[in-house]
Amino acid sequence: MLRTVHSPDEAIATLSDQGVQRGIPVGIVAHGASVGFAVGDHTITVEEADAYRCVDAVERSLRPRWVMWSGTTAGALVRNNIRVATAWDVAAVHRLLAGGWRNDPARVWAYLHGLDRRHTPVAGQLDLMGGDAGDDGDQPIRPDGYLRAEWVDGIWQRSPADAAAWASVALMAASLQSKQLQALTTSGAVAGDAEATARAESTAELLCAELAHDGLPIDRLAAVELISSLVGPRPQNDADAAEGRRRRDAAVFAHLSSAAGVDLRNPADVKAMLRRVGIDVPDTRAWRLEGMRSVHPVVDALLAWRKEERIATTFGHTWLAEHVGTDGRLRGAWSASDGAAGRMTAQAGLHNLPAELRDVVVAEHGHVFVRADLGQIEPRVLAAVSGDEALRRATQDDDLYAPVATRLGVERSVAKIAVLAAMYGQTSGTAGQALRGMESGYPVAMKFLDAAAQQGQAGINIRTYGGRLVRVGEVTDGDFRGAAAAARGRYARNAMVQGAAAELFKVWAVTVRARLGDLDARIVLCLHDELLLHVREDHAHEVVALLDRCLGEAAHRWHPTSGVRFVTDTSIVRSWADAK
DNA sequence: TGCGGCTATTG
DNA sequence: CACAATAGCCGCAG
Numbered sequence A: 001m002l003r004t005v006h007s008p009d010e011a012i013a014t015l016s017d018q019g020v021q022r023g024i025p026v027g028i029v030a031h032g033a034s035v036g037f038a039v040g041d042h043t044i045t046v047e048e049a050d051a052y053r054c055v056d057a058v059e060r061s062l063r064p065r066w067v068m069w070s071g072t073t074a075g076a077l078v079r080n081n082i083r084v085a086t087a088w089d090v091a092a093v094h095r096l097l098a099g100g101w102r103n104d105p106a107r108v109w110a111y112l113h114g115l116d117r118r119h120t121p122v123a124g125q126l127d128l129m130g131g132d133a134g135d136d137g138d139q140p141i142r143p144d145g146y147l148r149a150e151w152v153d154g155i156w157q158r159s160p161a162d163a164a165a166w167a168s169v170a171l172m173a174a175s176l177q178s179k180q181l182q183a184l185t186t187s188g189a190v191a192g193d194a195e196a197t198a199r200a201e202s203t204a205e206l207l208c209a210e211l212a213h214d215g216l217p218i219d220r221l222a223a224v225e226l227i228s229s230l231v232g233p234r235p236q237n238d239a240d241a242a243e244g245r246r247r248r249d250a251a252v253f254a255h256l257s258s259a260a261g262v263d264l265r266n267p268a269d270v271k272a273m274l275r276r277v278g279i280d281v282p283d284t285r286a287w288r289l290e291g292m293r294s295v296h297p298v299v300d301a302l303l304a305w306r307k308e309e310r311i312a313t314t315f316g317h318t319w320l321a322e323h324v325g326t327d328g329r330l331r332g333a334w335s336a337s338d339g340a341a342g343r344m345t346a347q348a349g350l351h352n353l354p355a356e357l358r359d360v361v362v363a364e365h366g367h368v369f370v371r372a373d374l375g376q377i378e379p380r381v382l383a384a385v386s387g388d389e390a391l392r393r394a395t396q397d398d399d400l401y402a403p404v405a406t407r408l409g410v411e412r413s414v415a416k417i418a419v420l421a422a423m424y425g426q427t428s429g430t431a432g433q434a435l436r437g438m439e440s441g442y443p444v445a446m447k448f449l450d451a452a453a454q455q456g457q458a459g460i461n462i463r464t465y466g467g468r469l470v471r472v473g474e475v476t477d478g479d480f481r482g483a484a485a486a487a488r489g490r491y492a493r494n495a496m497v498q499g500a501a502a503e504l505f506k507v508w509a510v511t512v513r514a515r516l517g518d519l520d521a522r523i524v525l526c527l528h529d530e531l532l533l534h535v536r537e538d539h540a541h542e543v544v545a546l547l548d549r550c551l552g553e554a555a556h557r558w559h560p561t562s563g564v565r566f567v568t569d570t571s572i573v574r575s576w577a578d579a580k
Numbered sequence B: 001t002g003c004g005g006c007t008a009t010t011g
Numbered sequence C: 001c002a003c004a005a006t007a008g009c010c011g012c013a014g
Helices: A007-019 A048-061 A071-079 A090-098 A105-111 A163-186 A192-213 A220-231 A238-253 A265-277 A286-292 A298-314 A317-323 A357-361 A379-385 A389-392 A401-408 A414-422 A432-442 A443-457 A483-515 A537-558
Strands: A002-005 A025-031 A034-039 A043-048 A066-068 A087-089 A335-336 A341-347 A366-373 A523-524 A530-536 A566-573
Touching: A002 A163, A007 A034, A007 A048, A025 A048, A025 A071, A025 A163, A034 A048, A034 A163, A034 A341, A043 A048, A043 A163, A043 A357, A066 A071, A066 A163, A071 A087, A071 A192, A087 A090, A087 A192, A087 A265, A090 A105, A090 A163, A090 A192, A090 A335, A105 A163, A163 A192, A192 A335, A192 A341, A192 A483, A192 A523, A220 A298, A220 A317, A220 A537, A238 A298, A265 A298, A286 A298, A286 A317, A335 A483, A341 A432, A341 A483, A357 A443, A366 A379, A366 A537, A379 A389, A379 A414, A379 A443, A379 A483, A389 A443, A401 A414, A401 A432, A414 A432, A414 A443, A432 A443, A443 A483, A443 A537, A483 A523, A537 A566
Parallel strands: A002 A043, A025 A066, A066 A087
Antiparallel strands: A025 A034, A034 A043, A335 A341, A366 A530, A366 A566, A523 A530
8 A cells, every 4th residue: 555645644654554663674665755664565655855855753652663675775764864863774783684795686586585595686788688578667576586686776767757666666675574574583693683793783774874974073284284294295286295205215225235126116116125134034014024124224214105195195185075074073974883703894994094093093173082892892792792701700801801811821912813813713823822721721612712703614604693694705625624624714713702792882882872862963873893973072071971871781682691701991071192 | 797815994 | 823804015817
């Protein structure tokens, strides 16, 4: 049944009649000025002028769980100044269920309908192949049961007046949500609460849309000054830029009798150059050259050149112009779950900003940053997901490595190496010795890690505590013992820890987001184990307390019975650089 | 033009 | 360098 509503009040009444209330799923698609809703088999379109006002009204009075195909809709909502509390992101939940990174609508549809993914329609095919079966190209589902590749993502090309098409997209999202809910309860052995993970990962998509929209506060003038002091003023043209490169290169070449034919940007040239001054190295990475500064002055000059070159090429004037707006906000695209284990990732340097540039990340007038990071999150998460009682006891200490050192009878530094080596799968060097103590001291945790590594080596996919499928890749040529298998083993071993840590972190982040309420405070950066909030000065202490409370709440939601203690280090600062 | 290698930065 | 990521420049294959 398709129905068009004309006002916020009518939208609330209509959805309310359909039983919508707090937490009840409502499909939504939003793009540009258009919005469509769906509840059960009822689809509701909203007159364009009222579209976002209706969403806002429904959110305020009913607060449903908005079911969306992807972060595209979340972005449209945020751009229209609407921040909804909760979501179900079909694409994000698909990545959780099926692993990997692909989450286009046709593929998600095929997965949930048991269709062979190898025949999934691909965008750009224009359905020329599907059109020969006598079907109607204006229907979302092809006669063979597959979803047309561009039906969902191409919805924005349709007129807002094509109500049936908009409504169908919202309705399909809602119907897939119930299929995903079903799949989550039957998707193999998941130790944790996969449905709770799906909710948190979905809400993290909302947070990502907000992070991309809000940006990170930067003191633009200070940034220009700092960059200029390091690499000079911004080049005005290509010749200017080339002159800058020559000037930087000359500082290195000054230490050589002949620099003919040396391109400092070519590692092979650099290696040859070093050999000519009596330095023979297998590669020219900084850590390898670090101890050779005294051998020849060119080493020192080269390492300084690398620093300068990095600023000039990656974090220089071009970066500033491209990613920092005139409003002094650094913006980049955010992904809520990426890579092997489902960590958040960010572009535009938000996740790998050199420490020396953190000086220019400065709170705006009347505001401060509240920065909080989780201490030793990975070993604490390992204690929780493995259920190792001895390691759980160690988490009661502020410094987990102290009781581990006592138990192993070694120095703290050795204990730390041992724990990290266990989680990363390192076996060489000093780690080998330290690991033997781990086997007897923390056998449950070690067996947990070894089991993951063995699955990885055998090419068997694994699931994290929260239920994310981690694909470890095919085993080729029956290679169960070679270097490739060993690498898969380390990958799987670490993914179980890093992936679970990412899940806990996101529960924490979305809990903080939910509990901020009317405080003038927003999360402006997520960095794996660290949250940075931009907060009005007089709310700072309240936010500090809230971060700690939310960690307790998040840890309990994530793993209600672990008994593991998680700790956070929180500070109030003007500049990001002032923290720690 | 796309891709792997090398390098740097971050957690 | 033991795990994960983003990003730029180079050489090389197509």
